[in-house]
Amino acid sequence: MRKRRKVRKILLGLVLLLLLGVFWYALSRRDLYASIESFTKDIFYYFIDFKAEPSNFLDFTLSDEKDKEIAELQSLLELDTSLSRFELLYATTINRTVSPYSNILTIDKGSDDGVLADMAVVSADGMIGTVSKVTKNYAEVSLLSALSSSYQIPVVITLGEKTIYAVLSDYLEDGTFVASGLSVQDKDIVGGIVSTSGLGSFYPSGIYLGEVSKVQSSSDEISLNAIVVPKVQLNQIRYVAILRREVE
Numbered sequence: 001m002r003k004r005r006k007v008r009k010i011l012l013g014l015v016l017l018l019l020l021g022v023f024w025y026a027l028s029r030r031d032l033y034a035s036i037e038s039f040t041k042d043i044f045y046y047f048i049d050f051k052a053e054p055s056n057f058l059d060f061t062l063s064d065e066k067d068k069e070i071a072e073l074q075s076l077l078e079l080d081t082s083l084s085r086f087e088l089l090y091a092t093t094i095n096r097t098v099s100p101y102s103n104i105l106t107i108d109k110g111s112d113d114g115v116l117a118d119m120a121v122v123s124a125d126g127m128i129g130t131v132s133k134v135t136k137n138y139a140e141v142s143l144l145s146a147l148s149s150s151y152q153i154p155v156v157i158t159l160g161e162k163t164i165y166a167v168l169s170d171y172l173e174d175g176t177f178v179a180s181g182l183s184v185q186d187k188d189i190v191g192g193i194v195s196t197s198g199l200g201s202f203y204p205s206g207i208y209l210g211e212v213s214k215v216q217s218s219s220d221e222i223s224l225n226a227i228v229v230p231k232v233q234l235n236q237i238r239y240v241a242i243l244r245r246e247v248e
Helices: 002-077
Strands: 086-092 104-107 120-123 126-134 139-143 153-159 162-171 177-182 193-196 208-217 224-229 239-246
Touching: 002 239, 104 126, 104 239, 153 208, 177 208
Parallel strands: 126 208
Antiparallel strands: 086 239, 104 139, 120 126, 120 239, 126 139, 153 162, 153 193, 162 177, 177 224, 193 208, 208 224
């Protein structure tokens, strides 16, 4: 009898252990299923978000680009106040990006609109060049990046009571201009405002070009050159104004 009871207790203990094992296994399987389900959902929602993000990014980029265009156009329209003595003809660029190998910008106004060769062209941030070729509906603008011995602009540099005349003669790779022909007495003009002088050229006077950042010796070591930093970025021009003539 004692042996039977002992055997029963052992069997009962084994059964209990087996039931506990099954119960524990079921719990672990439930956690496993939950983990798998959670992992699957995470992957699913990740790809859903990933698919939506490019669209959101594109919408943001387009909105930002549109805001920049509106701001640029508004600034250009304000030139009517600062350049009120000129008759302004507004135009849009055809090719926005200027190639490093091309200094020409095409605009959507031509001879039918009254555009003539050698007219000055400005953006909201200052002068960008002059009209070099005209057709009925379009015109080409030679940008200031094309400055050379045959394409120079007489300028005036003002700083306080100082007024210094020079020639904008070169465009450097870093996007700055060189104003040449300064005397050694003109070395203290850093911060001076550079604008067209209107002397001996087709270009009207008083059009903003940039600011003097430094003065250095020229190659002949007799005169000085001023490095001029423009506000305008020639490769990011959308809208321009052509200065047709001064209003009498």
